[in-house]
Amino acid sequence: MNAGDYLNKLLSCKIFKLMRNVLLLIFITAFQAYADNSYSQNTKLSLALNNVKVVDVLEEIQNKSEFYFLFNAKLIDVERRVSISMDDKKISEMLTSLFSGTGVNFIVYDKQIILTQSDIKSLPAEMQQQKITGIVIDKDGVPIPGVTIKVTGTTQGALTDANGKYSIEVPQGSTSLTFSFIGMETQEISIGALTEINVTMAESSINMEELVVVGYGVQKKINLTGSVASVSANTLEGRPISNIGQALQGVVPNLNVSVSNGSPNSLPSFNIRGGTSFTSSGFVTGSPLILVDGIQMDINLLNPEDIDNISVLKDASSAAIYGARAAYGVMLVTTKKGNKAEKARITYNSSFQWNSPTATPDLLDNYTIQDAENKSYPLRNESIPSNSLARLDSISAYNADPQNVAPYYIFGGNVNWRANTDVYGMAVRKISPMQKHNLSLSGGSAKSNYYGSIGYQAQDGLYKINTDKSNRYNAMLNVNSEVSKWFSIEMKSSYNYFQYSEPVSPAGKGGWWTAMSQEPTRNINMPLKTPDYSPAGVMYTDNILSFMDYGSSNKLSKENLVLGVSPVITPLKGWRIKGDFSVNSYNYGRKVVVPELSRIEFNFTNPTIAHTSPSYVQVYRDRSRQFTLNTYTDYALTYNKHDITALVGFNQEWNIMDGLDSKGENILTPSIPYISQTSGNKYIIDSGEEISLRGVFYRFTYSYDGKYLFESNGRYDGTSKFPKNDRFKFFPSFSVAWRVSKESFAQPIAPVVNDLKLRFSYGSLGNQNVANYLYVPTYSTVPLENFLLNGQRPVGVTAPGLVSPTLTWESARTIDFGVDITLFKRLDLTFDWYNRTTSDILVDSDKFPAVLGTSAPTKNSGELKTIGWELIAKWRDGLQNGLNYNITFTLSDYQTSVTTFDGNPNLLLSTLYAGQKMGEIWGYETIGTFQTQDDIDAAPSQSQIDGGKWYPGDIQYKDLNGDGTIGSGLGTVNDPGDRKVIGNSTPRFQFGLNMNASYKGFDLNLFFQGVGKRDFWINNQLHWGLIANTNATGTWEVYNNSWTPDRTDAFYPAYKNKGANILQQTKYLQNAAYIRLKNITLGYTLPKKLTQVLNIEQLRVFVSTYNIWSHSKLPAIFDPEILTADYPMIKSVALGLQVSF
Template identity: 55%
Template sequence: MKNLPLIQVPLEQALQKAFENQHFSYKIVEKTITLLPGKANEATQNIQEAQPKSWPLKGTVTDSTNNPLSGVSVHLAGTNKGAITDQNGHFSVFVHQGDMLEFTFIGYRPMQVKVKAPSDYGEGLQITLRQEEATSLNDLVVVGFGRQKKANLTGAVSQISGKDLENRPVSNIGQALQGLMPNVNISIANGSPNTTPSINVRGGTSFSKNSSGNFEIQTGSPYTLVDGIPMDISQVNPEDVATVTVLKDAASSAIYGARAAYGVMLITTKKGRKSEKPVLSYSNDFQWNHPAARPDLLNAYEIQKATNDAYAFTDQSVPTDKQTKLDAIEAYMKDPLHNPAYIMSVAGNDSSSIIWVANQNPYDEAVKNATPMMKHNISLSGGSEKTTYYASASYLGQDGIYKMNTDKFKRYNANFNLSSKITDWFTMEFKTNYYNTEYKQPVYPSGKGGWWRALAQEPGRNINMPLKTPEDAPFGMGGLYTDNILSFMDYGSLDQQNTENLLLAVSPTFQITKDWKIKGDVSYTSNNYRGKTIIPVLDRVETSWLNTDNVYTSPSSVSKTDQHFNQYLINLYSDYSYSTHGHNLYGLVGFNQEWYNYDELNGSGNVMITPEVPVIDQTTGERNASDGASAWAVRGVFYRLTYNYKGKYLLESNGRYDLTSKFPKESRGKFFPSISAGWRISEEPFMASLKPTLNSLKFRGSYGSIGNQNVSNYIYTPSYGTTAKVSQLFDGKRPVGVYPPGLVDPNITWETASTLDFGLDMTLFQKLDVSFDWYNRTTSDILVDGDKYPAVLGAASPTKNSGELKTVGWDLSIGYKDRTSYGLNYSVNFVLSDYQTEITKFDNNPNKLLSTLYVGQKMGEIWGYQSVGIFQNQDQIDKATSQKLINSAVWYPGDMQYANLNGDSVISGGAGTLADHGDRLIIGNSTPRYQFGINSNFSWHNFDLNIFLQGVGKRDAYISDNLFWGAILGATGTREVYENSWTPERPSALYPAYRNASKNVIVQTRYLQNAAYIRLKNLTIGYTLPQAIVHKIGLQRLRFYGAAYNLWQYSKVPDIFDPELLSANYPMIKSLAVGLQVNF
C-alpha cells in the first residue's frame, strides 16, 4: 500500500498513478471500477485501443487585449456537456481527441476549436475571442423577400432581437415593442386584457372621418408580415419571435407595394438549427396586475358640502333639503349602524320619496386591487444535417380588474416550422400557426357607457346610492337594484368574444446554381370571429321608490355575430448574385397575388324565455337578421437591384407595379419605384488612420413612392341600399325599400406616399453605435369628399383624390456595450425620435373653418382661450370685457376671466375660422414629441438585469373629463380639484369655484397640462444556475427571474390619470411577476 499526495486531479489520472508498475490494473465502466490481472500499462493500452479515452483539457479565454473573460460558455458540440469560465477566464472540461469545442459569449464572435492530442496542450488551450464587428455589420438584416448585410443597407431599417422581448410581464408583442425602436410609435388605449396596441411608423399618414363627420389626420399602421405572411401582430406569441424588423422609408418598403405605404414590420419566428440535438424548453411566469393609478374621490359629505357652499358663490341661501341631506350624510358616516342610508323627502327642490345619504366609493366597488395572470410556454427544436424543426405551444390566462362580473381573457398559441433539404437543389419549408382567444366582460345598455362612467356620474347615482336597497327598505322595495350605474356591471349582462385563426404555408426553394435560386410561398389564412351579447332584464327601483323600471334593459335580448375572413397568398421570386474584382451585383424579381374574402352573419332576438338559455331561437319577441360579404385582391410584380463596389459604394433600387381591385380598371394599376445609395467613407484609404477610433461611418440617402390602397371596398361602384320596410302602405303591405346609389368618381385612384430620407450610421471605439435619419414624407391624392352639389340632386358628392399632407421628422439610435475588468457585461441602447405632420392641401374647407382640417394645420393643434385669472370680486367682473358670447349666464366671483386678444368689445371665438378666430389661439399641441426609450442590460457571472425606461419628452393635453373637474361639470370629483378650488378664503387657488359652471373649464391656457412623462416600463432581475449544478439534475439551463412592468413613472399630469391615457378609462396596469426558464 502506498499513499499518493494527489489533490484535485481527475479520477483517471489518479488511478493511473496508483496502479503504476503494479501486477494488476483497472477498468472503468460508468461509475464502477473493476480490478483486472496484468500490468496497468498493458491493460490500459488494451482499453484505450477498445475505446477513446477522455481527458481534462484546461485553458484560458481572453479578449483581444489579453483581459480574461469570465462567463464564457465552453460547450462540446452536439452534447449538453461543458463549462463556464471563472473570474480569471479559466476552464476545465473533459474531452476526447477529435471533439469540437464551441466558445460563445455575448458581444463576441463565437469560435469553434477541434480538440487535438493531449500532448499538443502543454500549457493548456489559449483562446482569444474577438468582439463582434462594429454595429454587427456582418449581421444579416431581414428585408423584403430576403436578407442583407447591415453594412450594405441603404434604407432606413431598424431591427431588434427576440431576446429583447423575453421575460416582460406583458400579454402581447405590441406592449413589449414599445420604446425599443425609434419612430415606431406604439399607443395603448387602455389596460383591458383584450386591448391590442396600435402601431404607427413615423407619424401622420392620411385623412379619416371622426364620429362628427369631420376629417382628421390619421396615423396608420405598418404592413405586418410574419415569416413573409400577412398577419395581425396580436396573433404572435412573443416567445416565438426571433427578430422584428421595421422598414421605415419608401426605398425599403416599395417592394411590398399596395399596403406598405406607411412602413413594413417583418417578424421572423424561431427555427431549429442544423445538427442540433432536440432541445425541450419550458418557461412560465405568474404575475399580479394592479391598477397603475387610483382616483382619490371625494366622500359623500365633501361632495354635498361643496354643493351647499356653491350657493354662497352665487349669492343664494342653501335650500333646506340640501342642508338636511348634508346633516343626514354626516350622521350616516359617523354611525352607519344606527342611521339609515336614506331619508324621506322633505319640502324643497327634491321631489323624490327617498333621498340617498350613503357614502359609497364607486371605484372601490368596481375595481380589484390585484388580479392574476399566468403564461406558460413550451417549445421543441432541433435538426439534422438536412432537416430542422421548431414547435411551440403557449397559454395565457388573465383576469381583468372588474370586481363584479369579472372580465377574463384567455389566449392559446401553437406554432410549427419545418425545413427539409430534400435534395442538394430542392428545399421545402412548412409553417403552421394557430391562435385562439376568449374574452368575456359585462356589457352596458346603449348610452350607458362603461363602468368608468360611474366615476363621473352625478353623486346621487354613485356616491350616495348603494348598489342595492336595504332588506328593510320601505314600500316592499328591499333587496332590489338601485339606479346606481354599477348595477349594469353586477346584474349578469355578458359580452363574449372568440377569435380563432389558422395559418398554413409552404415555401419551396430551388437552388439552381450556387448564386441563383427560385423560391415560392403559398399560404392560406382563416380568421374567424364569434361574438355573443346577452342583456337580461334589470329591474331597478325608481327614484320615487314607488315602482321599479327596466327602461334600459327591456326587453331582454340576445345577439350573435359570426365573421369569417379568408386570405390566400402566392409569391414567386428569384434572386441572383454575382461578384467579380470587387464589384458585387444582386438582383431579385418576383410576382405576388393575394385574395381576400369576408362574410358575416348577424342575428338578434328580444324577450328571452329565460336568461339561462340565451339563444335566439328561445326568444319570443322581435327577431332580426342581416349579413354582408366583400372581396378584394391585389397583384404585383416587383424587383430589387443592388450594387456595391468593395463594400464602399452602395446603390439599390426597388420597385413594384401594383394592381388592386379597390379601384376602377382604368386606374387600378400603377408603378412605384425607389432608389437609394450609400457611401461607407470609413473604408476609404484616406480614413485608415482613424479606423481604430472611427471604426465605421456610412452616409446614405433614399427616395421613393408607394401607393396606398387601404381604403374601403367598392368606393368606385354605385351601390344600392335597402331598408327592411318602408313606412307607407302599398296594397296593405309595407314593401322593402331601395335607396338610390350615390355618385362615384370613375377616375378615383391610389393615394401616394413619397419619402425622402437621409441617414448615417457610425461606430466608435468598437463599442458605440450611432444611427440617425431625417425624413420628409408627403402623402398626395388623399381621398376626400368631392365638391358639394345642390341639395335638389338628392345625392352626396363623390369621393375624389384631392388631399395632401406632409410629415417631417427624424430618428436617432445610440447603442453602447462594454465589459469591465470585474466581469460585468453591460449594454445601453437609447432611441429618440420626433415628427410633425402638416396639411398642405384640403379643398373641402375653403373658408378654413377650425372645426375641421385646413391648409397649414399641424396635427394635434389645441385651440383655446388665454386665461387671465379668476375673478375675485364683482368690480373686476364689471370692468372686464364682456364674456357673454362664451356663456350668456351671469358671471360671479370665482369664475374664469379670459383675455381680449383682438381688442374688440367681447370675448368670443369669432367666426371660427383661421382668418377670424376671435380671442382664441393655438395654445398647445397634443402630438407626442421626442418619444424615447432607454434599454439597459447588465450581466455578471450568473446574474442578469434589464432596466427599460420609456417616455415622451413633450406633449400638451387639455383634460375635459368629468371625473377631473367634478362638481364644476356637475359630476363626482376628486380631491385634486376640490381642495385647490377658489373660495373667498383661497383667492390664489388654481381652479375656479367648485360649482356647476362649464363656462369655467373651456379649453384655455391655465389648465393646459404638460403630458410629458418618463416611465420605468420594465425591470427584470434573473439568475441562471451554474452549469455544474444544472447538469447534475439532467438539465441544460435553468433560470429564475422576477420582473415588474409600469413600476414607476414621473409626470406632471394629475395622479388620477395615466399620462399615456389621459382619460378616465379602463386604467393602465402595473404588474409584478416571477418566472422560470428551463432547457432539457
C-alpha cells in the first residue's frame, strides 16, 4: 500500500469523517460571526452553460459576482458535467438546481458559500448545541416575563423568567432566534458567534394601529372614545351555523341575539342594550341599523364566509352620525376583499352537518292519560263514570293485542279512538342533514384587488312528513381599483336568494307542535275499515300527521340584489372625497295552498273537512327598492402633538315599496293549485308606500399627544314619516377620553398597567322606526264582509282614525362611562356603564267615548329608561412548547322601566304603567298544598279565584293584604289584591366564554354562552297536562310528582283539572338560568411540506359541534334558550374542509 492509498483509507474512516465535520462547523461558525446575509438575499444572476464541468459553473459564478466557494474537491465531485440555463435567479436557486440529487449541501453566508456532504447533519446532538443567554426588556427598560424565544424555523424554545432573563440551547448551524410576545413586535436576531443576546422589544404596530370600522370610516382602536365592539372573521368561520346570528350569540356583551327556534326558516333578531321603546300593548326591543359595506340589508341572508369584520356601535356618540336610523345602535358589516399585489387565491370551504332536537317531550301514553283522568274523580270526591272505566278497559284491550284489535271502538254511535300512537316520534326526525359549500377567488395587482365568491347552503328541518327545508344561494363580487394617484373606485355587488317550504299548520289546531303532542290515541295508519270491515271511504283520520301528509304547502322566497359604486378622490395628502351610490332590490314571495282534507273524526259515514274548508290558494308579493346616495369628505392633519380629523357629508335615501295579496277559494283540481283554478270567492289587494330620508352629518376628532381625546358626531335629519313642519331635527353627540397610562405619574406602574383609558360620552338620537303615514288619515278595507248584499259578500270600508298634526321623532339620549385597561401585556379589560332615556314615545292619546266610531290619535308622550353595564376580559398567552391560547369572557346586564305613560291613568296591571320594569311577573305567594279539609276550612277563602270547592291536594295561597280572602283586588298597582311582583323574565347577566388554542397545526375552540338570572312562568298545557286541560296530553315529569293521598310531599298539586292550582305563583316559577356549550371546533392544518406536494397552499379539516351540551333547572321539554315547547332548537355535529390553492 503506497502512502497515497493509506492516506485515502485513513481519511475515509469514521473518526476522520467526524473530525473533518467538526472542523468544518468551526470554520462555518467563524464566518457566521461576521456574516451579513443581505448580499446573498439581494443578488440575482443569469447563466447559460452547456455540457461543462461543475467547477466551471462555480468559476463562472465567481466571475459574475462577489461570491466565492469553499469545498473539499475529494469530497465534492466538481468534475461532473452539467448544463444550466437560468435567468435572474438567486444563488440559492441556482445551487439547488446544480446539486439536485447529488447529496451535496451548501451553506450561504453572504458572499461565502461552503459546499458539504449531506452526512454533516449526522453529528451527535451533544456536539451541535451551544448555550445562549440574555435578557428581554421593553422600551422603558422594564424586564418582560413570559417572552417566547425560539430557534427560528424549529419548535425548540424557551421563556423569559420573572426578571426577563432566559437561557436556551441552540443547535450549531442555527442562524437566528425569534422573540415573540403578545402585543409586541416579533423580532428575529442573528446568532453569529454570540453567546449573549439582549433584546429590547417595541410595542406592536399592529396592536397600536388596530383599526375599527366606524361610521363612514375607520379609527385606531386605541383612539376610540365611544363604546364600540369588533368581531373578526375568525369568530365566524368553521362553525356549524346556518346564519350569522347564531355565531354572534354571547360574543359581544349586550348584543342580544334572539333565536326563536331551530327551524330552517327561523331567523335571529338583534337588539343592542335592551329595551328601546314601547307601545300600549308592551315593551319593544328594537333592532339596530345593520349596514353591509355601507348598504342597509338583511344580515340573515348573508353568507357568513363572506364576512371579514363586524363593528357594533353601542352608545349614542358612536351611532349619532347615522341619525334617525340608529336610535337602537348600529352594526357595521364589512365583507372580504382581496389584497393588492397578491396572486390569485382559490379557497373552497365545505361542511356536512347533522342536526337533532335539543329537547323532546316525555309524553304520557294512552293508558296513563285515561287512568289519570279516572283517578282525578276521587280527588274531587266524585265517582268514576262508567264510560271512563269502559274506555280504560278498551285501551287495555288494544294495548294487549294491537295487531288484531282495532284502534277504535264505537260508543254512542261515534268513533272513539284508543290507539297508542307516538305522534311526536312519527312526526319528528331524530337527525336531519345540512350542507354548506363556498368557493371564493381573491387576489390583486399592484393597483387593484378583487374578491368573488359563490355559496350554497341546504338545510332540512325536523318534520319527517313533507319535510320543511330551506336553500340559500349567495354570490358576491368586490373590486377596488386605483385608477391614478388621486382617483380610485370601489365596486361591490351581491346576490342572495333564500327559499323555504313546509306543510301548512291547520287553523284551530294550535300549531304543529301543540297538536302533535296532544293526540296519541288517534290512529295514523290508513286506510281504515268500518265496523263491518267495508272501506271507510277516506284515507285519513283526524290526526295532525294527516294534515302534514295530504298535500298542503307554504312556500316562500326572498331575493336580494345589491349594487354599489364608490368613487374616491384624494386631492391632497390627508384629504379624501368619497361618494357612495347603491341600489338594494328586495323581493319577497309566498304561496300558500290548502286543499280540503276529508277525514274521519267521530263518524265513519260523515267524514269531516273542518279546518280545511273552504280550500284556498293565497299568493303574496312584496317588493322594495332602496336607493342610497352618500357624499362625504374627510381631512386628517397632524401638527406636532396635535392630531385632527374632520368629516362632513350628505345622505339621501329613497325607499319605494309595493305589495300584492290575492286569494281564491274552492280549488277545482288540487294538482293545479292556482287562483285561476278556484271557483269560490276571490280577492286581490295591492299596496304601495314611498319613504325618503335626508340628512347632513359630521364628525370631528382631536387628540393631543395621544393622551387627551375628543370626538363629536352629529346629524341633522329629516324623514317623510312625519308632518312637514316636524320632519327635521338635529341630533348631536360628544365623547372624551383620557389615556391615563401616558401620564408621567403613571410610569411607575407601567410594567403592570400597560394601558389605561377613561371614557365618557353623551349623545341624542332620533327614532324614525315607526309606522308610515301616521299623520295621514287613511281608510282601510275588509276584502269580504261576513254578510250578503245583493247576493254577494261586499267589500267593507272602515272610517279613518284620528291623527295628530304634530307627530315627531322619538328621542334616545344616552350617557356612557367606560374604561379600557391592559395589564401585564396580556389581559385586556373593557367596562361600560350606560343610562339611556327614550322620550317622546308614540302612544295612544287620551281615551275617547266609543260612540266616536274610530280610534284615538297617536301622540308623543311616553318615556322609558334603560340602565345597564357590560364587561369584556381578554387574556392572550403562549407556552414554551409552542401552545398559544386566548380566552375572552363577556358579561352584561340591563334593566328597562317605564317612567312616563299617559295611556293607563288607573295603573291597571293588564297593560303598561308608569314605574313598571320590563319583564315583570305578577303572581301569588304560595304557602303550600292543602293536606286536609281542616287546613282548607282554617285558611282564608280562595273562592274569588275559583268559586268551586277546594280539596286536599290543591294549592294554598298567602293572604298578602290581610283581608281574609285570596283575590286579585282591582287589578291595579295600588290594589293588586294578594298578588305581587314575584319575578322577572328579562335575561340578566348574559355571558359568553370563548377559548381558543393552537399547537403545531391543531386548533381548538370552545365557546360557552348563557344567562345568569331569569325567571320563567310555564303557561303550557303540554307540561301541565290534565291540570290545565282535560284534552292535554301531559308529561311524566308532572304526573309522577303530583299530589296523592299517599304522596303528600309531592311538588305538584293533585293531578286533576283545576286551573286555579296553577295561577302564576312563587312555587312553580322556574329558574331559567342556563349555561350552554355553543360550540366545540377541533381543526388540523396539514404541514406545508405535505400540501405543497399537491400544489395546495393550505388544507384544514375540522370537526365541530353546536349546542351539544347545556345545563339548566327547567323541565326537560323546554330548551332554556327559547323557553317554549314549540319547534325545538337544534344541536349539531359537523365535519368540514377548508382548502386554498
